[in-house]
Amino acid sequence: VSSGNTGAIAAGGVILLGRIPGIDRPGLGAMLPVLNRPTLLMDVGGTVRCKPINLFQFAQMGSIYMKLFRNVENPSVRLLNMGEELTKGDEVISAARQLIENSDLNYQGYAEANDIPNGISDVIICDGFTGNVVIKFGEGLGELLKDQFKEEYANHLLPKVGLLFMWTAMKRVLGRFDWEKAGGSPVLGVNGTVIKVHGRSKSKAISYAILGAANFAEHNGVGRIREEIARGGAQ
Known part of the structure; x- marks a missing residue:
């Protein structure tokens, strides 16, 4: 559990613990208290510049996380974009969409930023730069x-x-909306339990994050994600 620099935590986690096999880059997930249901926004700072495969793997891990730890049977997945039309977005977004569409993930299309508070999807995927801007x-x-x-x-x-x-x-x-009780944000894709908390966190937020990390470890979060990825992701 750390409140340090997000990029350093993600990089340090990879160096010290390694990656889950089949995952190229780690992603930071943040649970958002939106309408009707919690939404996982990923990535929010772990990988600032993403390739299409990174966004696809974030979608895999985010879907697995929501299924295993939030009891969502078939998590819906959307890509954050500047519009809902297929012509919107750059080449990275378009290529990531094709990868996700051709997988077993429950892909529902693009989401715009104003859709997020309405609980449009269980999982919303974006690069770390965009996600960090949205959450801040x-x-x-x-x-x-x-x-x-x-x-x-x-x-x-x-x-x-x-x-x-x-x-x-x-x-x-x-x-x-009490972020101190959120339990921090899991760094998914690292071959170990790593939780990032807000840089201004005090004892209350850190204690909840420690509880969240303990729960993730006790339920073999890394092992279960590793198994799902080995089987081809969230199916």
């Missing part, structure tokens, strides 16, 4: 909304009165 924008937007709410609450009487009736529901909603 989400963090910043969440902080902005929280600050705006505090300002309204502090300066006006009616919101204070309304909060008395809404507090229980508000706590439940805010709890879903």
Whole structure:
């Protein structure tokens, strides 16, 4: 478990632990608290520049992870793109789409960034640069909304009165977006258990990440992903 530099953690994991056979580059997965169901966004910083095969392998590992650890029977997979049309995106995205379409993965097409909060897919795949931008924008937007709410609450009487009736529901909603309880982000593709936590993590977030790492190791996460990849991925 580490809160250090994402690229260094991914590279260090590969150097110290090696890769799962059949995986070229590791990917960092982040669980997003979207509408109706959690969504795994991958990669969010492990591999900044991706080849089509990397995106395909992220889709494999992400689908396996959701099936084994989130009890999703047949995880849906989408590629993050600038539009839903087949003509959108660059050569890497197009080639990755063809690889995923020709596999046994439950591929549902492209997803746009505004689709993510609606829970359009169980797994959304992108390169590490794009994923890192998406997740940090989400963090910043969440902080902005929280600050705006505090300002309204502090300066006006009616919101204070309304909060008395809404507090229980508000706590439940805010709890879903508590990144400190997320348990960190698994670095998938490394031949060992590696969990990345936010750089500003304190004891609460790190303790949840340690619990997440222990759960992943106890359930033989690496071994099960290795077995699935050897059998041809999520089938």
